[in-house]
Amino acid sequence: MAEQARYEELIRQFSAFGAVKREMGRMMPSECPSGSAAVLTLLGRYGDMRMSKLSELLAVDMSVTSRHVAHVAERGWIERSPDPADKRSRILRLTPAGRSLLDQLSRRTCHMLAERLSDWSDDEVAQLTRLMARLRASFDDTRAHDTHGREPHRPEPRPPAPPVLEQTTRTPAITQ
Amino acid sequence: MAEQARYEELIRQFSAFGAVKREMGRMMPSECPSGSAAVLTLLGRYGDMRMSKLSELLAVDMSVTSRHVAHVAERGWIERSPDPADKRSRILRLTPAGRSLLDQLSRRTCHMLAERLSDWSDDEVAQLTRLMARLRASFDDTRAHDTHGREPHRPEPRPPAPPVLEQTTRTPAITQ
DNA sequence: TATTGTTATACTCTATAACTATA
DNA sequence: TATAGTTATAGAGTATAACAATA
Numbered sequence: 322m323a324e325q326a327r328y329e330e331l332i333r334q335f336s337a338f339g340a341v342k343r344e345m346g347r348m349m350p351s352e353c354p355s356g357s358a359a360v361l362t363l364l365g366r367y368g369d370m371r372m373s374k375l376s377e378l379l380a381v382d383m384s385v386t387s388r389h390v391a392h393v394a395e396r397g398w399i400e401r402s403p404d405p406a407d408k409r410s411r412i413l414r415l416t417p418a419g420r421s422l423l424d425q426l427s428r429r430t431c432h433m434l435a436e437r438l439s440d441w442s443d444d445e446v447a448q449l450t451r452l453m454a455r456l457r458a459s460f461d462d463t464r465a466h467d468t469h470g471r472e473p474h475r476p477e478p479r480p481p482a483p484p485v486l487e488q489t490t491r492t493p494a495i496t497q
Numbered sequence: 498m499a500e501q502a503r504y505e506e507l508i509r510q511f512s513a514f515g516a517v518k519r520e521m522g523r524m525m526p527s528e529c530p531s532g533s534a535a536v537l538t539l540l541g542r543y544g545d546m547r548m549s550k551l552s553e554l555l556a557v558d559m560s561v562t563s564r565h566v567a568h569v570a571e572r573g574w575i576e577r578s579p580d581p582a583d584k585r586s587r588i589l590r591l592t593p594a595g596r597s598l599l600d601q602l603s604r605r606t607c608h609m610l611a612e613r614l615s616d617w618s619d620d621e622v623a624q625l626t627r628l629m630a631r632l633r634a635s636f637d638d639t640r641a642h643d644t645h646g647r648e649p650h651r652p653e654p655r656p657p658a659p660p661v662l663e664q665t666t667r668t669p670a671i672t673q
Numbered sequence: 674t675a676t677t678g679t680t681a682t683a684c685t686c687t688a689t690a691a692c693t694a695t696a
Numbered sequence: 697t698a699t700a701g702t703t704a705t706a707g708a709g710t711a712t713a714a715c716a717a718t719a
Contacts, residue, residue: 323611323614327622327626328614328622329603332610336535343687345511354709355709356708380513380516380519381516383678384680384713385711386678387679407676407719427505434507435504438504449632450510453510453513453625456625457516519709522710523711531685547700557688558687559700559702560703561687563703564703567702585699586695674719676719677716677718678715679715679716680713686707687709690703691702691703692704694700694702
């Protein structure tokens with residue numbers, strides 16, 4: 322359990338992290354913005370899956386996923402085939418072109434990161450990765466809760482139906 | 498220097514971090530979205546400053562800063578007074594109402610974070626904070642001068658130590 | 674009736690460019 | 697000419713709600 326000042330400092334770093342995200346986003350091809358890249362990455366990592374599963378992994382609303390998926394499907398990077406087990410669903414799968422693009426993007430971002438973090442030790446990179454994975458896990462775990470005191474600026478009553486994450490393939494820390 | 502697989506895993510965590518950011522954003526009052534909160538936070542931390550300085554700290558284009566600042570000024574949370582030293586500039590300053598709102602937001606976010614990270618040790622929180630600060634510094638360093646990372650790493654900006662950036666965030670400053 | 678997925682709408686954040694008013 | 701700041705426009709990401717098809 323940490324003190325208030327610790328949390329304040331961490332929150333500050335969360336905001337500052339936006340600059341890192343933006344910089345990485347700027348090096349994506351204009352045809353493949355970060356949302357599309359995320360779709361390709363998850364399909365490449367976890368294999369074929371349905372929309373709902375992809376939504377869980379992306380941790381966004383399915384309507385958002387639907388738009389991103391439509392974008393990459395229009396460009397031939399993934400295929401959407403009907404699910405024989407459930408006609409409402411569609412199975413998403415990387416095409417060879419999508420795989421090729423994914424490999425290319427991966428090489429590019431890794432190269433950029435290697436350049437930026439050239440003075441980081443392997444262990445430091447691993448440490449940051451581990452802590453960020455745990456951070457996300459901590460948020461997932463407690464997502465159902467909401468025990469915040471009411472403030473004058475109470476926003477929405479509360480997210481009525483949080484994008485419920487199921488157990489299975491949740492970003493498994495640093496395994497693999 | 499880490500291996501490719503390390504970087505790939507780290508990149509994955511960068512994407513996953515979006516879920517954390519979104520969740521924190523959802524608990525902001527609708528009148529004060531995260532962009533506005535960032536303005537208040539930086540003014541509270543570093544004191545009165547000009548638009549250009551705030552742009553540097555936010556690490557976004559000044560046009561973006563201008564919009565956020567206009568938003569919080571309209572609501573009476575900051576004041577924009579003319580800079581006697583340069584009539585083109587304006588000095589931004591928190592009003593009492595802004596300070597009050599800032600304190601309230603800070604308490605709220607800290608409380609939420611304390612809840613989510615209740616099983617983290619103080620040292621772990623500090624470690625994550627330190628690594629994220631260094632991450633951002635690594636990106637800043639290599640963006641200013643396009644060296645290949647020979648720059649010795651600067652000591653971490655400790656809590657009360659303002660990490661001042663010295664590069665412009667004007668539009669024409671693109672050096673991808 | 675509930676669930677899967679799509680679409681329409683709206684809002685936030687961001688960057689680029691054109692503009693003003695000073696310097 | 698150059699700089700500080702504003703505004704207009706456009707693009708990406710996201711959430712909510714209404715909807716269709718299927719379970």
